[in-house]
Every structure is written in C-alpha cells, then in structure tokens.
Amino acid sequence: MKDLIQVIIPIYKAQEFLYRCLISIKNQTYTNFIVYLINDASPDNSLEICRKISQEDARFKVISLLKNSGPAHARNVGLGYADLKQGYIAFIDADDYIEPRYFEHLVNLLKDSDADFSWVSVNNTFEKEKLVFPEIDCDKEKTFSITGHDLLLREDLRLMYLMVWGKLFKSSLWEDVRFNEAYHYFEDGATTFKVIYKAGKVIVSDLKLYNYYYSENSATRSGINTTKLIDGLNTEIDKIDFYKEKNEKDLMDMAYIAYLNTILGILRQTDKRQYKNLRSKVWKLYRQSYKNVFDNKNISNTQKLKYCLYRINPDIQKLYLKLKFG
Structure with a gap:
C-alpha cells in the first residue's frame, strides 16, 4: 500500500477559494491521503464547505476550533492529529490549489532520491475561481539535491524555502517541531528552517505544480x-x-x-x-x-x-x- 500523506489546511475566511482548493486535492492521482481541515472559527461559510466535502469523501476530516487563534495554532492542531511516525506531511493554504499530479510527483521525487523532503516550484495566479493549470513539460524538468544544512546557506532560495507549502516532508521531521503561536505573521518563516535543518537530503524540482493565489489582501501583503x-x-x-x-x-x-x-x-x-x-x-x-x-x-x-x-x-x-x- 502507498504511504499515507497527511495534509494540514488552516481555514479562516476562505469561502471564496476553499472549494477550489479542496477539489484540487480530491482529484489527485495519488489517492492515499487524509486531509485535516482546521476551521479556525471562521465567521463565513467555510465550515459548511468543509462539512459538505467531508460528507462526500471520508478522507477529509473537519476539526472546528472554538475561537480564532491564527494559522500557527491551526497548523499545530493539525500536527497533533497527524501520525508523525509514518508517511508524509503536507501543508496547503486554503486559497491555493494544486496540480493533479502534485502529490504523486512529490512522493516519486522523494522516494527516487531517498530524500527527507521534496519541493516543487510555484505558479503565482491571480485567478480567483477556475482551476487553471499551466502547461507542464515533465521531460524538461530540472532537479537538484542538497543537504538541509547547505540549503539553509542558500540566500538566493531563502524566501521560498521558508514557505511551508509546496513541499512534502517525511512525517518524522515534525515530531519535535511546532509553529510559534506568538507570531501573527511569518509563522512558517519562524518554523520551517528547523525542519530543513534536520533534513539530511532535500530534492528540489522546477516544475510548477503548486498554484499560489496572489492576493494583495493576504496577511503578508496587506x-x-x-x-x-x-x-x-x-x-x-x-x-x-x-x-x-x-x-x-x-x-x-x-x-x-x-x-x-x-x-x-x-x-x-x-x-x-x-x-x-x-x-x-x-x-x-x-x-x-x-x-x-x-x-x-x-x-x-x-x-x-x-x-x-x-x-x-x-x-x-x-x-x-x-x-x-x-
């Protein structure tokens, strides 16, 4: 049986984009996954969207928090539900979506190179509703491997390696790492480097398989x-x-x-x-x-x-x- 991918999604005021995100996960070619939908006391219809898809697909699990506490806490809750002794951990933001081969390609990259985590490139999109996937020529894919230590020395990659999404981690990397809930912003920047530090080998691909919704209203650009x-x-x-x-x-x-x-x-x-x-x-x-x-x-x-x-x-x-x- 294929290894389990455990996906953690913090959700707050995401109703405009959430269904697109969840459908892109549901339609993955790699099917052995479980998704923890952490509803961070969202005041909109996000919870209803989560409940609907969980009723249709048992792989989607809804966890509702009583009060809004921010993405760091929501991700930590997800890590608390995950089994960190098996399989993989992936993080996806609720306003983003992934190419149908996203999980499959990340798993293959990781296994073929015997890496601790795999990482693909990102496509910035301004599209709010449609599932729009850029044309991808896998035959032209460029990859490189690097130790976690050496990756942390790459100033040219720092802004992107600190992002927790776009990557597939061996679950064990997160056993003693949690997000710092004191931060209102850049909580992944305060955390991901600790996981990278533990990684003996990282495999990086230039294929743009993660679609990042580029919103001027996001927390980091608001x-x-x-x-x-x-x-x-x-x-x-x-x-x-x-x-x-x-x-x-x-x-x-x-x-x-x-x-x-x-x-x-x-x-x-x-x-x-x-x-x-x-x-x-x-x-x-x-x-x-x-x-x-x-x-x-x-x-x-x-x-x-x-x-x-x-x-x-x-x-x-x-x-x-x-x-x-x-």
Missing part, C-alpha cells in the same frame, strides 16, 4: 504595520539564536545577513515620522550587528563593504537600489 515588521525581525533573531545553540557558525553568519537585510527592509518601507520610534530602535540594532558580516565567507568583499556603508545612513541603500533598478 500593508505595513508595526506587528508585521517586528514579527519579521523576530523570526530572524530566532534563527540566529537557534544556530548559536547548535554551534553552527556558518548558518549563524548567514542568519545575520537575513537579519540585517530585514532591518534595512524595515527602514526602506517605513515613514520617518510615522514610525520614528521603531526606526530608531532597529537602526540601533543594525549598528550593533553589521560587523557580523565581516567573517562571512559566503558573501563577497563588495557586499561586506555595502553593509559597512549602510551603517552611516540607511538611505544609502535606498539610493543604491534606485540607481541599480531604476
């Missing part, structure tokens, strides 16, 4: 607020502390790069008057930490010079980016 900015910064501090505890100097060096870039991003995005206190705080953190790039062997001397120059005035980076990209 405008700037202090909580979001601080959560983003604290996730980077979490990584530094984690790698320091593990005595992983090379990973800690790269984590400082992400930390400094996050600070510079906050300074670029915020108004000097409206966010005066926040800017003052993070600018002080930058000046205290920029020297941590000097021993980093993974970045060039030119990059190190930039970080050194930015300590003079954060607007230097904004000017640099404007000149570079217009």
Whole structure:
C-alpha cells in the first residue's frame, strides 16, 4: 500500500477559494491521503464547505476550533492529529490549489532520491475561481539535491524555502517541531528552517505544480504595520539564536545577513515620522550587528563593504537600489 500523506489546511475566511482548493486535492492521482481541515472559527461559510466535502469523501476530516487563534495554532492542531511516525506531511493554504499530479510527483521525487523532503516550484495566479493549470513539460524538468544544512546557506532560495507549502516532508521531521503561536505573521518563516535543518537530503524540482493565489489582501501583503515588521525581525533573531545553540557558525553568519537585510527592509518601507520610534530602535540594532558580516565567507568583499556603508545612513541603500533598478 502507498504511504499515507497527511495534509494540514488552516481555514479562516476562505469561502471564496476553499472549494477550489479542496477539489484540487480530491482529484489527485495519488489517492492515499487524509486531509485535516482546521476551521479556525471562521465567521463565513467555510465550515459548511468543509462539512459538505467531508460528507462526500471520508478522507477529509473537519476539526472546528472554538475561537480564532491564527494559522500557527491551526497548523499545530493539525500536527497533533497527524501520525508523525509514518508517511508524509503536507501543508496547503486554503486559497491555493494544486496540480493533479502534485502529490504523486512529490512522493516519486522523494522516494527516487531517498530524500527527507521534496519541493516543487510555484505558479503565482491571480485567478480567483477556475482551476487553471499551466502547461507542464515533465521531460524538461530540472532537479537538484542538497543537504538541509547547505540549503539553509542558500540566500538566493531563502524566501521560498521558508514557505511551508509546496513541499512534502517525511512525517518524522515534525515530531519535535511546532509553529510559534506568538507570531501573527511569518509563522512558517519562524518554523520551517528547523525542519530543513534536520533534513539530511532535500530534492528540489522546477516544475510548477503548486498554484499560489496572489492576493494583495493576504496577511503578508496587506500593508505595513508595526506587528508585521517586528514579527519579521523576530523570526530572524530566532534563527540566529537557534544556530548559536547548535554551534553552527556558518548558518549563524548567514542568519545575520537575513537579519540585517530585514532591518534595512524595515527602514526602506517605513515613514520617518510615522514610525520614528521603531526606526530608531532597529537602526540601533543594525549598528550593533553589521560587523557580523565581516567573517562571512559566503558573501563577497563588495557586499561586506555595502553593509559597512549602510551603517552611516540607511538611505544609502535606498539610493543604491534606485540607481541599480531604476
């Protein structure tokens, strides 16, 4: 019998997209799965949609929470229901949907390469209703394998490897890892790296099998607020502390790069008057930490010079980016 895939979906105010998501799962060519639909006290008709599909297909299990507690808590509830000693774990967001071969291809990638998790590319879509799948030529697929440790050194892949969706994990990777429920934003960024760190081997494909609904109203793109900015910064501090505890100097060096870039991003995005206190705080953190790039062997001397120059005035980076990209 094929190994069981256990899918966890946090659901809140998802009625506009949820049915599409669930149908794309129901129609998978790989059929041995169970889906934990974690209704996070959604005030719309999401629960009714979940109940309807669970009545039609016993593989869909509805878990209703009494109060809204956010995606980190919902995912942790799902992990609590899952059997983490067998099969695989997959996370899907309720407004996204997957190509019919998504599970099958992820399983084949993982098994054929004897990896701990597999990862496919993403197709950004603005389509709200239809199941629209891009044309995929599997014969032109490009893959590469990498250790979890080395993946965490890849700054060019950081924004995507931190996303918990688009991947299929061996369940055992999650036995002692849970999402930090203190975060309102970027909870996967504060968590996924811990699972990657445990992975001996990762297999990555460029096939776009996960359809990500690109909404300007999503939590991560719904405008700037202090909580979001601080959560983003604290996730980077979490990584530094984690790698320091593990005595992983090379990973800690790269984590400082992400930390400094996050600070510079906050300074670029915020108004000097409206966010005066926040800017003052993070600018002080930058000046205290920029020297941590000097021993980093993974970045060039030119990059190190930039970080050194930015300590003079954060607007230097904004000017640099404007000149570079217009």
